[in-house]
Amino acid sequence: MNKQIMDEAALKRAVMRISHEIIEKNKGTENIVLVGIKRRGIHLGQMIRDNIMKIEGIEIPFQTLDIHFYRDDLTTESDSPVYKEENNTFEVTGKKIILVDDVIYTGRTVRAAIDAIFTMGRPSQIQLAILIDRGHRELPFKADYIGKSIPTSRNETVSVKIECLDGETGVDLLTD
Numbered sequence: 195m196n197k198q199i200m201d202e203a204a205l206k207r208a209v210m211r212i213s214h215e216i217i218e219k220n221k222g223t224e225n226i227v228l229v230g231i232k233r234r235g236i237h238l239g240q241m242i243r244d245n246i247m248k249i250e251g252i253e254i255p256f257q258t259l260d261i262h263f264y265r266d267d268l269t270t271e272s273d274s275p276v277y278k279e280e281n282n283t284f285e286v287t288g289k290k291i292i293l294v295d296d297v298i299y300t301g302r303t304v305r306a307a308i309d310a311i312f313t314m315g316r317p318s319q320i321q322l323a324i325l326i327d328r329g330h331r332e333l334p335f336k337a338d339y340i341g342k343s344i345p346t347s348r349n350e351t352v353s354v355k356i357e358c359l360d361g362e363t364g365v366d367l368l369t370d
Contacts, residue, residue: 199344199352200365205325208341209238212323213245215339220290223254225318227286231295231307232260237356238325239294257284259293264306287315292338296354298324301333326365328352 200208220226223246230239236258243256293307308320323339328346344367346352351368355361 195369197367197369198364199326199367200342202357202363205341205363205365206241208325209241210245212325212339212341213242213249216242216292216321216323217246217249219321219338223250223252225288225290226292227255227257227284227289228292228294229257229259229307229311231293231303232258232262234354234356234359235259235293235295237358238296238323242294242323255284259307259310261303261306261310264309284314286311286317289317290319290321291317292321292323294323296324297326297328297352298322298335298337299328299330299352301331301335304335305333325354326352 216226217223228239228243230236239256239258243254247253291311293304293311295303295307298304304322311317311320321338322335324337325341327337327340327343328350329343330346330348342365344352346367349370351370353366353368355364355366357363
């Protein structure tokens with residue numbers, strides 16, 4: 195069974211609110227680098243970057259991050275991961291890194307992203323922007339910016355849809 199949680203307009207409003215919160219919490223945009231976690235975090239991060247450009251008239255740096263190699267559950271993904279270092283090479287030392295992803299669940303993706311960031315240098319801060327927080331953390335991570343918190347059961351799945359990837363934009367809750 196599918197239940198729509200956010201339509202396109204609600205998703206865009208949530209991303210715009212996150213964009214404003216990032217500017218407010220950081221007292222502007224100085225020294226910020228937005229980092230979209232591959233796959234949907236990249237597109238959400240680009241939306242945040244575009245919103246900040248509209249609000250502040252400043253283009254902040256945007257990078258993508260492939261955390262596949264840093265996952266602690268690789269054995270369930272693949273016996274021999276392929277790591278492409280060129281995907282993860284940008285300046286982080288002394289920067290305020292804002293990681294962007296679509297859903298936070300167990301916290302393992304966030305842990306992998308932080309591991310990847312620290313292989314590149316030592317940021318002054320790492321903040322986390324998440325479209326959907328669905329609970330069920332296995333690791334102690336809490337997002338700094340949350341589009342929407344949705345209590346879920348473990349047999350439910352949150353599906354974030356982005357137009358360029360899925361043909362539509364929105365968030366659905368899928369029940370097995």
